[in-house]
Amino acid sequence: MAYIPPVALTIAGSDSGGGAGIQADLRTFSFHAVHGTSALTCITAQNTQGVSRVDALAPEAIIAQIEAVFTDMGVQALKTGMLLNQPIIEAVTDYLKGLVDVDCVIDPVMVSRTGAQLIDDNAIAALKKLIPLATVLTPNRYEAEILSGQSIKTLEHMKTAAQAIHGLGAKAVIVKGGGFDNELRGIDVWYDGTTLTKLTTSCIDTADTHGTGCTLSAAITANLALGHTPFEAAKRAKEYVTQALNYSLRIGTGQGPVGHFYPLLT
Ligand SMILES: Nc1ncnc2c1ncn2[C@@H]1O[C@H](COP(=O)(O)OP(=O)(O)O)[C@@H](O)[C@H]1O
Numbered sequence: 292m293a294y295i296p297p298v299a300l301t302i303a304g305s306d307s308g309g310g311a312g313i314q315a316d317l318r319t320f321s322f323h324a325v326h327g328t329s330a331l332t333c334i335t336a337q338n339t340q341g342v343s344r345v346d347a348l349a350p351e352a353i354i355a356q357i358e359a360v361f362t363d364m365g366v367q368a369l370k371t372g373m374l375l376n377q378p379i380i381e382a383v384t385d386y387l388k389g390l391v392d393v394d395c396v397i398d399p400v401m402v403s404r405t406g407a408q409l410i411d412d413n414a415i416a417a418l419k420k421l422i423p424l425a426t427v428l429t430p431n432r433y434e435a436e437i438l439s440g441q442s443i444k445t446l447e448h449m450k451t452a453a454q455a456i457h458g459l460g461a462k463a464v465i466v467k468g469g470g471f472d473n474e475l476r477g478i479d480v481w482y483d484g485t486t487l488t489k490l491t492t493s494c495i496d497t498a499d500t501h502g503t504g505c506t507l508s509a510a511i512t513a514n515l516a517l518g519h520t521p522f523e524a525a526k527r528a529k530e531y532v533t534q535a536l537n538y539s540l541r542i543g544t545g546q547g548p549v550g551h552f553y554p555l556l557t
Pocket residue numbers: 403404430431432467468469470476477478479492493494495496497500502503504505507529532533536
């Protein structure tokens with residue numbers, strides 16, 4: 292039977308440990324029955340303990356991958372993950388500016404939950420120019436602090452940060468609460484210019500949380516590709532990441548990855 296699937300693209304880095312980055316994104320797309328395509332930005336030597344080396348691809352090599360996908364396939368939605376440095380961010384921003392009718396989920400990957408910086412200092416300014424292209428922007432607590440210029444310790448702070456970051460031009464912002472170690476862990480705040488609300492699921496008590504941010508943004512992208520509204524896509528993605536955390540994988544000596552294939556285990 293010929294089947295025409297929705298197509299999604301991830302523009303992100305490789306995680307050799309398989310828990311985050313392109314590997315998490317493509318797995319998440321698959322478990323939404325969305326065909327996943329990818330443009331690799333960099334290669335990280337990474338495991339459950341952390342990142343030991345990063346090798347960037349040339350901006351031209353990244354744009355060539357994106358172009359190869361776009362000139363051949365209809366892409367309904369894309370996401371960006373680890374963009375690493377200023378030249379890559381600028382090249383990707385220039386390309387995405389020319390697209391029409393493609394939902395863009397921007398995961399402003401800067402700082403991991405463990406506090407490791409994942410992009411260069413001068414890349415942060417460049418990233419702010421990518422933000423206006425976002426259908427949905429998904430900063431974690433630390434990234435939201437950088438983008439809003441305020442410290443985030445309470446739910447009220449998450450809300451004011453979401454509003455401030457919305458002012459940078461994204462259509463909708465989700466400030467993610469996975470980085471808290473209190474009752475806010477796992478609570479996200481959504482703001483789209485009119486609706487300011489919490490996205491709440493049950494908090495999963497696990498240390499194996501590697502890849503949660505990539506998984507959330509990839510699941511939003513997949514749900515947008517499937518035709519859901521941004522808010523519905525965000526709610527569904529939050530459910531997916533919660534279930535993936537429920538079935539997180541106890542592998543490695545550090546923070547294990549979330550279990551993207553939980554539908555096969557239930
Ligand atoms: N222990 C947890 N229980 C439930 N949801 C969680 C938990 N940890 C993270 N999440 C969810 O995972 C998603 C990614 O958030 P977060 O971990 O903060 O992002 P990042 O990986 O970018 O630091 C969010 O929807 C967040 O609420």
